[in-house]
Amino acid sequence: MRPDTEFVDTLVVPRLSAPHRPGKNIVHCATFRMAWRTLCDRVGGAVALEDVDDFLLKELAAPLPNGLVDDASAFSWIGLGEDADLEELHHAVEQRGGEQPRWNAPSPDMLLLYRLLSKKLAYPVPFRPAKYGVFFRGTPVEGFGLGDEGPEEERRAMARQVLVHHSAPPDEAVLELTTTQPEDRVLIAQVEARRTLKDTASRVLSLARGEGAPLDPEDQLAIPCVDMAITRNYRELAGRKLKNAGARGFVLSEAQQDIQLRLDARGAEVKSSAHLGVACAAPPRAFYFTCPFVVLLVRRRSDEPYLVVWVQTPELLIPLAAPAGGSP
Known part of the structure; x- marks a missing residue:
């Protein structure tokens, strides 16, 4: 598998209604929407995320058409990030010849969702x-x-x-x-x-x-002949907090899809999987610069700053004036 960032001319899109773009290949597989629909069912409605386009979320939450894939070719799993659950998933995916999900250090209380589609279509007579x-x-x-x-x-x-x-x-x-x-x-x-x-x-x-x-x-x-194996990380979705009433305090920690297609003289073979992870949102962070720090001013395209100031002592800082009416 190659990450989508290594491809210059190829876009992997989560929705079928994505517009064509000049000079670009476009790839869409329904496994990501299948996994997303499972998450919608879990939260009791369309998934709402902070700072994500509502139109995209609405399209991802739309019901899938009947007969999109057959049960024999599809596999669905939902569980927690516990070792026993992950071992069960690993065994099931291995049996079906799918791509193993690459979770980013799942914790035992993480909710994990996985969808797999595997098809091998052979021509009666090879070309x-x-x-x-x-x-x-x-x-x-x-x-x-x-x-x-x-x-x-x-x-x-x-x-x-x-x-x-x-x-x-x-x-x-x-x-x-x-x-x-x-x-x-x-x-x-x-x-x-x-x-x-x-x-x-x-x-x-x-x-x-x-x-x-x-x-x-x-x-x-x-x-x-077509031969592709692409991993798409949906960076525009991962890391966003859920806004659904029953999912406050949770974040979409994982959003990834793998798509493989081989089209040649023997037939067409597709394997695609998508996995999502939902975790407790990290508490707000605090950044207090109370120790030595450095200030750099640099042009965005330059490899060298034009001003550097290392602050080791308070000599360069502005003393805090005493509040009117007495000592702080």
């Missing part, structure tokens, strides 16, 4: 690797398709498992790659981005209604 790759926006990358070598009957079988739902020259197309799990769909669409990721997905789904027509074996097909 052939693209011998010369695929040139995606001028960059050669690995890909797959029907290929030009091998038995003709195999090529026909591969073509039958590609359904063409939409085709508009010169480049627009919506294809479906059928797998051994007919209740899950793998849609690959080359379309113009709409305003938001949700708008784009909705248009693809509208174009993919119906059965589609099998790809002609004489057609050409070249799809880039």
